[in-house]
Amino acid sequence: MIFRKSALAVYALLILIPLLVVVLTSVKTLQQTFANPLGIPEGGLQFSNYVNIFQEQTMAGYFMNSAVVTLFSVSLTLLFASMVAYGITRLNNWIGNLLFLLFTIGMMVPAQVSMVPLYSLMLDLNLTNSLVGLILVNISSTLPIAVFILTGFMKTLPKELFEASTMDGAGNWKVFTTIVIPLSLPSLSATAIFLFVMHWNDLLYPLLFITDNAYKTLPLALLEFQGQYATNYPMLFTGVIIASAPMVVAYVFLQRFFVAGITAGAVKG
Known part of the structure; x- marks a missing residue:
């Protein structure tokens, strides 16, 4: 039972960590991404990417x-x-x-x-x-x-x-x-x-x-x-x-x- 729960926890982390990286990167600028790829963006979340992707990229x-x-x-x-x-x-x-x-x-x-x-x-x-x-x-x-x-x-x-x-x-x-x-x-x-x-x-x-x-x-x-x-x-x-x-x-x-x-x-x- 413990082995099963541990395996499920590891499997969940393997899915959640890449997903978290994708979400955090989407609210960063390009400079923030290269400066701190895995960290929380400094200066707050940048939701401008979601606006720009529809306005500038059709x-x-x-x-x-x-x-x-x-x-x-x-x-x-x-x-x-x-x-x-x-x-x-x-x-x-x-x-x-x-x-x-x-x-x-x-x-x-x-x-x-x-x-x-x-x-x-x-x-x-x-x-x-x-x-x-x-x-x-x-x-x-x-x-x-x-x-x-x-x-x-x-x-x-x-x-x-x-x-x-x-x-x-x-x-x-x-x-x-x-x-x-x-x-x-x-x-x-x-x-x-x-x-x-x-x-x-x-x-x-x-x-x-x-x-x-x-x-x-x-x-x-x-x-x-x-x-x-x-x-x-x-x-x-x-x-x-x-x-x-x-x-x-x-x-x-x-x-x-x-x-x-x-x-x-x-x-x-």
Whole structure:
């Protein structure tokens, strides 16, 4: 028991100390950061970094781009993945198993492998430097994992529900919208948080497809604070905190659904 508590305390310190350094650095000037990197800033906290990052760095536009891309990517991925998962569950034959296998194989392909052909395709479609193109790429890249998670949950739903609804005259679409979706809300919420973190923090695809400042997302914009010979750590860490805030808020409000979602399907009902 003592060993477990000690291990948890060490683990908590490993997380809290870097977090504290990031927060303290975000309220320092660049001179204070280099003079005393780990200490409390002299002369009081400098919240001007949070004001300057929106006024001078057009961070509000980058924030909005990330919000638009993440919102549409998560929503459309959940829509398509839930429909595919329902189809695989209802088929329950070799065709459904083959579809599930294809999506599972899609999880095994690293994003870096498809960078060159994907960029060539997006260039031919004139979708580079476009939020629409970024959304489409995000959907295609995370659809397999979403289908994998939702299919695993929907397979635990009692088949008697589907049979009873069919006998009452309900079609597949009505069964999907009135029975499957409400029962799958915990799993959908957990998947939504997972997708939100992936899309909000994504740097690879914006770095690959976006060069115009007007379409940069927040993770890509944070690279502007890093130079070849110097890095503006106060502004960089301020941006990191701003970028992390939506994820913290989302987890706080959806924590109950997240815990229920990751445990759903553990025991077949």
